[in-house]
Amino acid sequence: GENVEQHPSTLSVQEGDSAVIKCTYSDSASNYFPWYKQELGKRPQLIIDIRSNVGEKKDQRIAVTLNKTAKHFSLHITETQPEDSAVYFCAASKSGGYQKVTFGIGTKLQVIP
Amino acid sequence: KAGVTQTPRYLIKTRGQQVTLSCSPISGHRSVSWYQQTPGQGLQFLFEYFSETQRNKGNFPGRFSGRQFSNSRSEMNVSTLELGDSALYLCASSLSGTSGADTQYFGPGTRLTVL
Numbered sequence: 537g538e539n540v541e542q543h544p545s546t547l548s549v550q551e552g553d554s555a556v557i558k559c560t561y562s563d564s565a566s567n568y569f570p571w572y573k574q575e576l577g578k579r580p581q582l583i584i585d586i587r588s589n590v591g592e593k594k595d596q597r598i599a600v601t602l603n604k605t606a607k608h609f610s611l612h613i614t615e616t617q618p619e620d621s622a623v624y625f626c627a628a629s630k631s632g633g634y635q636k637v638t639f640g641i642g643t644k645l646q647v648i649p
Numbered sequence: 650k651a652g653v654t655q656t657p658r659y660l661i662k663t664r665g666q667q668v669t670l671s672c673s674p675i676s677g678h679r680s681v682s683w684y685q686q687t688p689g690q691g692l693q694f695l696f697e698y699f700s701e702t703q704r705n706k707g708n709f710p711g712r713f714s715g716r717q718f719s720n721s722r723s724e725m726n727v728s729t730l731e732l733g734d735s736a737l738y739l740c741a742s743s744l745s746g747t748s749g750a751d752t753q754y755f756g757p758g759t760r761l762t763v764l
Contacts, residue, residue, distance in 0.1 A: 570752060579739065579755040625692060636705045637682070637753060639692040
């Protein structure tokens with residue numbers, strides 16, 4: 537089955553700096569890669585996603601890149617703010633008549649004011 | 650549209666008991682997935698239901714079971730509770746997952762504590 541590795545497990549950055557979280561996946565058939573943000577005590581919420589026919593996607597301060605050949609994808613947050621502090625999960629899934637999403641272990645991001 | 654809802658939000662049980670958790674998906678969503686979230690293990694996939702059928706199952710013992718009703722609401726049952734079952738149980742709904750991988754939307758979770 538699919539295996540998703542995520543690193544680092546914790547990340548501290550100064551406010552205004554950039555943060556990068558990296559994930560690798562094992563199943564070359566995976567074609568959908570969402571990123572979720574989970575604030576303390578709250579539900580995971582989708583912040584950005586990318587499909588395998590796209591190499592990069594941006595949404596304001598957040599961007600995701602995908603390298604299908606190397607089977608890795610990354611989340612980039614620029615100009616970090618204290619409200620970006622949360623746990624971020626990457627995930628991988630594929631089409632095929634069923635919905636099974638494999639999540640990374642999560643990265644706890646702390647933005648220091 | 651109303652989001653995914655889960656009831657109850659908190660549960661305290663003792664070892665050996667059983668528990669049933671409920672999830673109501675976003676209106677129009679037909680796929681419901683369940684996850685167990687623990688601090689050291691992240692989000693672990695339990696199972697996924699679509700049109701009242703279990704389509705996929707994770708690596709959990711048979712004590713964990715579920716079902717889905719005709720209105721897409723889903724329940725998850727854990728029998729013979731163990732201390733290690735203490736976790737946040739999240740459900741997520743998506744449109745169908747048949748034509749492609751769909752975005753999942755999570756509920757607030759049920760915090761289960763087993764004493």
